[in-house]
Amino acid sequence: MIELKNVSMIYPNGNAALRNIDLTIEDNEFVFVVGQSGAGKTTLTKLLIAEERVSDGEMYINDFKMHRLRRYKIPKLRRSIGMVFQDFRLFDNKTVYENVAFAMRVVGARPSEIKKRVPHVLSLVGLANRAKSYPDKMSGGERQRIAIARALVNNPDIIIADEPTGNIDPEMSKQIFELLMRINKMDKTIIVVTHDHNMVNYYNKRVIRIANGHIVSDTPAKSVPAASERTSGEQSEGGDEQ
Amino acid sequence: MKLINTFFFHIAQGIKGIFRNPIMSTASLLVLVCCMVVTGTFALIIDNINKNFEALDDVNKMIVWLDDAPEAEEGEESAEEQEYNIHEYDKKTEDAIKALGHVVEVVFMSKQEAFEEFKESEGSDAEFLDWFDAEENNPLRASYRITFASDTDTENIRYIKKAIAEMGFNEENIDENIDLYDNLMNVKGALTTIALWLLAVLFVISLFIIMNSTRLGLHSRREEIQIMRYVGATNSFVRAPFVIEGVVIGLVSAAIALGIEYYLYTQVISGVIRQYQAIVIAPFTNYLVVLSVAFAAIGVFAGLFGSVISIRKYLKV
Numbered sequence: 397m398i399e400l401k402n403v404s405m406i407y408p409n410g411n412a413a414l415r416n417i418d419l420t421i422e423d424n425e426f427v428f429v430v431g432q433s434g435a436g437k438t439t440l441t442k443l444l445i446a447e448e449r450v451s452d453g454e455m456y457i458n459d460f461k462m463h464r465l466r467r468y469k470i471p472k473l474r475r476s477i478g479m480v481f482q483d484f485r486l487f488d489n490k491t492v493y494e495n496v497a498f499a500m501r502v503v504g505a506r507p508s509e510i511k512k513r514v515p516h517v518l519s520l521v522g523l524a525n526r527a528k529s530y531p532d533k534m535s536g537g538e539r540q541r542i543a544i545a546r547a548l549v550n551n552p553d554i555i556i557a558d559e560p561t562g563n564i565d566p567e568m569s570k571q572i573f574e575l576l577m578r579i580n581k582m583d584k585t586i587i588v589v590t591h592d593h594n595m596v597n598y599y600n601k602r603v604i605r606i607a608n609g610h611i612v613s614d615t616p617a618k619s620v621p622a623a624s625e626r627t628s629g630e631q632s633e634g635g636d637e638q
Numbered sequence: 639m640k641l642i643n644t645f646f647f648h649i650a651q652g653i654k655g656i657f658r659n660p661i662m663s664t665a666s667l668l669v670l671v672c673c674m675v676v677t678g679t680f681a682l683i684i685d686n687i688n689k690n691f692e693a694l695d696d697v698n699k700m701i702v703w704l705d706d707a708p709e710a711e712e713g714e715e716s717a718e719e720q721e722y723n724i725h726e727y728d729k730k731t732e733d734a735i736k737a738l739g740h741v742v743e744v745v746f747m748s749k750q751e752a753f754e755e756f757k758e759s760e761g762s763d764a765e766f767l768d769w770f771d772a773e774e775n776n777p778l779r780a781s782y783r784i785t786f787a788s789d790t791d792t793e794n795i796r797y798i799k800k801a802i803a804e805m806g807f808n809e810e811n812i813d814e815n816i817d818l819y820d821n822l823m824n825v826k827g828a829l830t831t832i833a834l835w836l837l838a839v840l841f842v843i844s845l846f847i848i849m850n851s852t853r854l855g856l857h858s859r860r861e862e863i864q865i866m867r868y869v870g871a872t873n874s875f876v877r878a879p880f881v882i883e884g885v886v887i888g889l890v891s892a893a894i895a896l897g898i899e900y901y902l903y904t905q906v907i908s909g910v911i912r913q914y915q916a917i918v919i920a921p922f923t924n925y926l927v928v929l930s931v932a933f934a935a936i937g938v939f940a941g942l943f944g945s946v947i948s949i950r951k952y953l954k955v
Binding site: 445467468472474478498502504 | 643644647861862864865866867868869870871872873875
């Protein structure tokens with residue numbers, strides 16, 4: 397569970413990026429975080445991965461007290477969170493397999509574990525047959541799938557996707573969101589920071605809107621099925637791969 | 639098993655890092671090699687001076703000659719004999735000399751013994767000594783031969799000389815090698831100073847280059863490091879390859895420096911010194927272990943220190 401109690405974040409230059417935020421995200425929830433540029437979405441993401449520290453208030457992620465988190469505990473926290481970025485952040489000189497394996501390698505996983513886990517995760521994201529390809533020869537959607545596989549490979553509890561569809565076309569975007577939905581069903585908490593209102597409206601999920609460092613609305617998932625669910629039969633792709 | 643895997647992963651990453659910035663790695667390596675070779679060469683020369691110092695019998699020895707007793711006319715004593723009244727072996731004098739600080743041995747050599755020793759040293763050329771007789775007309779003088787401890791300095795030798803003269807010996811009859819001793823000490827001191835300065839300057843330069851090499855490595859791998867951080871790599875995991883890179887450069891430099899030093903010592907320095915037959919030169923094997931350890935220590939320390947400074951300065955994990 398993620399819990400923020402009266403959290404403020406003020407940068408050293410005096411800019412208050414977040415002010416008195418109260419927020420709870422339950423385990424296995426799917427949450428969209430939306431807002432204009434500079435609203436505080438990225439700062440919220442940075443707080444979640446301990447890249448920035450709260451200036452005031454209390455923040456908890458599972459067993460971690462983020463407002464008092466010791467430096468040496470940060471790697472352990474980050475192993476429980478998978479990050480997906482708008483710009484993918486892949487190694488073009490490494491194959492798809494190596495990119496994903498790298499995330500396991502740096503947390504000290506055994507080669508035998510890596511050999512077992514990476515093909516499984518690649519098949520989950522629909523890239524089983526592209527393991528030996530290089531990212532720079534692949535489409536934006538495929539590249540983002542590699543990034544999602546990398547975020548997923550260490551089996552984190554939470555996936556944070558920062559503008560995951562910002563650099564890809566609408567059709568591919570839909571596939572990425574479908575993939576994130578499927579991962580959510582694997583008991584993972586998913587937080588998607590996005591500007592893509594079409595997608596937010598399309599899926600019936602909780603939406604947190606931030607403006608000027610405040611949460612201005614927190615809309616829970618509607619009880620009526622969303623457009624995505626009404627058309628799930630047409631949209632799903634490889635849905636049985638779990 | 640996990641630790642071993644991680645260890646070999648770091649080693650591989652560290653070695654890859656060396657080839658990622660070949661120019662800076664080569665520069666670090668060359669300066670470190672120079673640092674080690676210069677220091678090693680000076681150390682070997684200084685040690686050989688010390689060895690020759692010890693081999694030169696006369697340097698830490700003093701000879702106190704005993705004049706023959708003057709044949710004074712009856713009833714009168716010469717003024718000289720009144721002042722310098724020791725002309726023969728005396729146990730009390732020997733003990734008094736032995737009691738002086740830094741004296742490790744006192745040997746009395748009688749006129750006869752001196753004659754025999756001289757005759758022996760001349761070998762087949764000693765025919766001219768047939769004119770003399772050890773008892774009757776022996777031209778040589780008796781003496782006390784004093785040996786000092788190896789750490790005796792010129793001040794101590796001067797003090798001993800004065801103390802012996804005060805026992806009743808003519809100061810002109812006391813032979814020592816203070817000037818030679820001084821000269822050798824001066825040469826040794828100058829070489830040590832030069833070596834230490836060169837070591838310091840070259841070490842600082844090599845540290846600076848290793849720091850910059852690490853900094854370049856950090857810059858070229860900044861995206862990789864960022865991803866490592868996001869997926870939960872520990873600080874030590876991120877830093878280890880850079881430290882290993884520095885240490886490997888240090889160890890490779892040490893190995894190259896040892897090879898160059900071997901060539902320099904056995905071919906160049908020994909070749910030059912062999913022209914002076916009186917000078918003894920120690921075999922390189924005497925220094926192999928100590929040089930290997932010293933070079934490895936310099937290399938590891940420079941690599942470790944340089945990379946750690948750079949990491950602490952430029953890598954915020």
